[in-house]
Amino acid sequence: MYAKSLPIGLPRRVVSLYLLFSLLAVSLLTAGSYFAAQSLLHNRTTGSGLAQLGRLAAALQLDRIQTGGEDAARLLQATIGGGNYAHAAVVDEAGIYLVHTDPDQVGTVSIEPEGAEILSWGSVGGLRYAGGAGQMLNEYRVPLTVSGLPTHTLRLAVAEPRLTDTLTQYGHYATLAILAPIACLALGVWALRKLTDPLSAIDRELSAIARLGHGMRPEPVGVPSAGLASIGWNRLVQHVHDLSESVPEADFESRLMAASQGDGRTRDALESLAEGVAMTDPEGRIEFANRAIAALLQSDQALEGEALLDLIGRIDPATEETFRQNRCENAVAELPVSVGDESRVLRVARGPLRSRGETPGFVWSVRDITQQKLAEASRDQFINTATHELRTPLANIKAYAETLVTCDFTDVEEQKEFCNTINAEATRLARFVDDLLSISSLEVGTLAIDRQRTDVKRLMDEAAQKVGTLMRSKSLRFEIALGEKLGDAHVDKDKILGMVVNLLGNAAKYTPEGGHVTFAVVRQEDAIKIEVRDTGVGIAPDEQARVFEKFFRSSNPAIREEVGTGLGLPLAREIAQLHRGELTLQSTLGEGSTFTVMLPLQ
């Protein structure tokens, strides 16, 4: 299939080009050799012919001097006896053959052959023409001088050897001459093939990979090892194989599936997650649920097959809609649920399991965000309280100041009263800021207490001193009853001080002018008892438990009139509990309250 669509790949082209150029080179070489051989043969013929001509001419001259030319015919005959000489002759001025190696020609007039090529080498000339039997004849002519005058001409004809004759002559070399180049060519092709075969294979593999459909996994195979390219390719193939072995077929989702069907490690990991993880079919029926889900739903029976959303509980229509839509995307909802007798908030997220193709299931994650929600609510509540406490005195100050500026006051007392109000509101604002600061110093590090040996009496004196001004400003009778021999205790000095000041401050705040506050501390056998009693507004029975809740503020106008963060009592109780002690309250509305702290000595 591949060869059909790509008849000539790159490596094949290389081989073809090699063959083409090789053939061209051989042809050129052959042609060149042919002409060179021919020229060589011609030159050799000419050279030997001229030399022979010279020797013959000299011999003839000598003969003429010694014998008067008797031996001329014999000399000519002897000359053409060896080699390719066709004939030799001496011609007189009139062109009549005086001597000829062919006795029949003697006495005849020489006829110049037609179409002859005239040759010339200085005084020596000649003709080149086709003789009988299709052979080329080179006839060299040299004048023979008699008494210094050229009267006769010596002619010597040489048959030019034919190339074919030469080839035939050298025929036994032909086998070698033809076979050797062919063998070399074949060797070249073989060597090239050896080099290009791996490339060709790689080329095929790459084309096959390029033709793969989207998402299909390429499975390349190795090629015969030859050259760097094949080594590199084979390494790549090995790497791909290693990868596909180390990463099992599938992505996360199918591994999750595998986990649900019993792949130990992943299953263990899912089971140990604090977040609930479940997989369901498209209808939301559970196929796998980890332990966290069971714990979140407080279910001890098997969850498989149940509809997850039904297990979670009552779902409002908007949420139901969210989960009915967006089947292809992630859907998230925060669901208030009641588990047992607790109400909790669960964050339920659902995403599609894409690896399942046509009928996708879902992967769910369920997390308990109750604490987070509570913290958020606390924060919001604190901000609300704080802004209200800051805004109220500010609004009053602004209203009074503005009225003072814009109205004409006829009554000086009235004017003075306005100024007093501004002053009081500013004080209230300052007190709230102080409250905030002390609360934040208490709240920082509430998780840990730093116990130190502390002189209890000195600590309580310090607390009493801190609220002295406030007590006096409201003309309260502040009675301090510190028992004898309070001794030392291992407590967090700063936090206990903060707690006592807070309790005394509350007593002062919520006790009308002229009231009575008692601060009593006694050492009991194994504890220190701190009591703060006031004759203040008191706390209604239904609010007595709630005053320890963070941000709770009484609806009693007498209490709301005062500033408060809603954090003082909760923190005081926390400090007592951190010391393994307790903070309790007895109160009668309109009569007063008593806060009691029991601090165990060890």
Add this chain to the structure above:
Amino acid sequence: MNTVRRALVAEDNAALARVIAFSLRKAGFETTITQDGAEAWEQAQANDFNLVVTDHQMPHLTGVELTERLRGLERYALTPIVLLTAKGLELDSERLAEEYRVAALLIKPFSPSELAKLVDRLTAQPA
């Protein structure tokens, strides 16, 4: 209009209630102050006020609830009502105007002189 004009001030912040009352007195009103929504409702039933200035955030009965009840009484059908509310707890003034014909919604902190001018305009209209 020579009869005595009477105003009800319902505001749980006592100091603010006093300065509002002061401004209204300067504008010629006789004022009654309450710091509780339920008490304001009782006062409104017992008396006949020409103007009601009420805070929204009050114990027992909110300003909007008080307004709703007042509009249920024939003699308060057209009485100008000014609602006070805190910044950040804004009420929908258009809806209030449409549904209960609340004359104005003031966001605290506001200036009493602004209130006085507003009251002048509101009580001058019928005449």
